[in-house]
Amino acid sequence: MLLHLVYFSCMFCFFVTAINEDYRGYKVYNIQLETLEQQKNLKILKSDLIDFWTAPNYNYGVVGKVMVPPSHYVWFEEKLQELGVNRDVYIEDVYEYLTKGENRARLPRSVDDEHYFDVNRYHRYDDILAYLRKLHEQSADSLTKVELVEYGVTAQNRPLVYLRISRGTKENNTPEKPIIVIEAATNPRDWVTIPAALNIVENLLKEQRLLEYLEWIVIPVLNPDGYEYTHTNIRLWQKSRSTNSNMGHVCPGVNINRNFDFDWQNFDTSSSPCSHLYAGVEPFSEIESRMIRDIINNNAPRVKLYMSLQNNGGYISVPWYYERAASGMFRQHYLLGLDMVRAINEDYKLDIGSNVFDRISGTSTDYIRSKAVLYTYNFDIVQRGNGVIIPEEDVSAIVNDVWKATKVAAEEMIRINTANYSLFVLPVCSFFNLVLLI
Template sequence: MGFYPTCSSHFKRVKIKLILILIMAAYIFARNEHYIGWKSYFVRPISKDHVRALVILGEKLDLDFLSPPHPEREALVLVPPKHQLEFITRLKYFTIKYWTHAENVKAALDHDDELLRNWTNVILRGGGTVMPYNSYLNLDAIYAYMHDVSMRHQKTVTMVTAGHSFEGRPLRYLKISTTNFQRRLKKIIFIDSGIHAREWIAPPVVTWIIHKLTDDVTEPKILDDFDWILMPIVNPDGYEFSFSKKRLWRKTRSTDTNPKSYRCPGVDGNRNFDFAWGATGTSSNPCSEIYRGNKAFSEVEIRAVRDIFQTYFNRMSMYISMHSFGSMILYPWGHNSSVSKYSFNLHLASSAMIKAIKNASLPNFPAYVNGNSVQTIFYTAGGAADDYAHNLGIPYSYTFELPGLSGGMEGFELDPMYIEQVCTETWLGIVAGITKTIKLAEKDRS
């Protein structure tokens, strides 16, 4: 079974090691016992008032929204046993439509595990290779892939270790450049994912982008004209925890931000940036899924992302943070209802992305929507990465909510058979968006 076309003994050893890691990773599944008794529901708000009611209810009842509530589509929410009766009662009071997604969340997660097991077997039986962009793999597998790419493409790829996580795991990203980042006039595109641990579809998209800039270059001009920074896993501790302990874990794993942190570890990394930190859409309660931390940049993982911004912000033209799910492309501002002065171009570029994605998408995938974060999803989020980047002057700053399940699908994660589809269409969207920004810049200069 082939992995990479290499010939040296070193790369053959890497090849064997990677295959072993990847196969083992396919059989490492989350422990789902925590979710015994939990239920999940689809909710369908039809107004801004409905969305606001759901956000307030979520904080009050410790609800966990796996997709943001939006008037044009259903959202998925996890409800712990002790709050299920009150949750239903309040939905009826607000006349918010709902229906059950999973009567037994643990069983639905077990179903996802079985899908992933079967998918791995399908790949291997077909003579293929399990890769970080065609399956859901653990941290070691993703890092091994990044290392191998950096060794095989030493003229264009550098792997950077930007420090270590709270639990001591390396924080790694790739710099990809045909000019070794030495041409100061070249713009930089920075894309990350995995800031929320459980959003497993996001890292494959970023590793696919790595693949398209190294092993399968079909857009050489974009590689020549831009330098790239790709960070597939911002939150390695949380990501590994979602594999080994608690599948739907979202936050980091720090225990030093609050006296209650040992009971409720972690911080929402996408509420921890030092712009509008502590604004609405965050929580001071360490047990909340949107806990902002005790101060901005309390998390070492988020400080690593900050340092990338601080080093290169004056050259960055685009930043994208990959999340799931919801089929949305959101742009600043997200901390309040104000509109960025770049909103017109932000909208034009994201519309180009959506058009390209639509042309390549599947009919059973929800259509993307784009817009200002608050005006699109009708609630705010202080301390978010895209706002922070945009405030530094990065003109095109986006949060992608990748496609996820819809009412007819089982489980919680996107069926692994669709991973490559999401990777492919998202890359085409990004290429279209970059192409649009180039045209807009030419128009501004003329």
């Protein structure tokens, strides 16, 4: 018995130390831009192996955090010097940092936690699925329907699902309700986006008015394979786990938010399967991006608002991301965005995506805006801790802010739709009343 205990203890220690082993010796640099010229030339710091935890931004005074492998120390520091940015190491060894920091990121669990699902905590995918199934079952005899839709299975055979939440029955003479779509965990290391999405679901079930006038599609985990991999192997993983490329078994995975068929593979993306920015063998090569495409196509033109939840530093950003220009909806985007920012306790910035993050190709938000969905936003959650690993104790405040902003946007969709419906219905009713009088 003692030998068995020692054996399992040793295996546990081996497993723990093996997690994040790939990051041994990696450094993270602070990047503080002091001129607009440095911002314009920031691209010289970019490479397939350089990982921007936080994008630096001169206009907003945001200090960037960039992870660099040992093989690129010299190259990166030479580029810093060329750019005129001071060398400032934030983390000397990412592996050591993650090993010490992961436990601190979680709140202590009680013995009863396995029987209780708290949306303000981090959970494994199987537990999230069980929670979603429970919501579906509980709505069976209710006017409020929580439908769990299974789109298909991922490369590693996990169910790829989303929730469809609605209330009441559609009458023959009533237009179908507008739809709001919420997407989370496209980048699997963005754990905090999942409780943000689930918190939206819980609030919708409490505030029935937003279901009386709207239908909701919520994707709590768009990238389940990648998400599980961040728990078991590499916490900072950014791709799926598919093996579709010619190097798929050596360098698996595709960055889902570079895989959409809009300006594909041009900016802030890579054709190398070993890069965390790999865009795939072709647009929509991945089941995860195809699910988004089909949700939009199958529900057009009812989708009125699309929001992608990400963890990039406290921005609400709008298209375009692929070019330095605003979409034709900029004025409406901006006015609603201002209202969303005002509803949030934290300091969020509102801007065009390419102004915030530089140019990016193949994103879900640009693709969906191109499909005539008028209101599309990236909700880039404010960063706590080191910016990537959000402590669990901060989750509740963060997700409540996301809900407040989402509710503001939903109320505006109701106002717009109600106004448009009235403009259509009132003249028609007046016409028929006139006919009856005659």
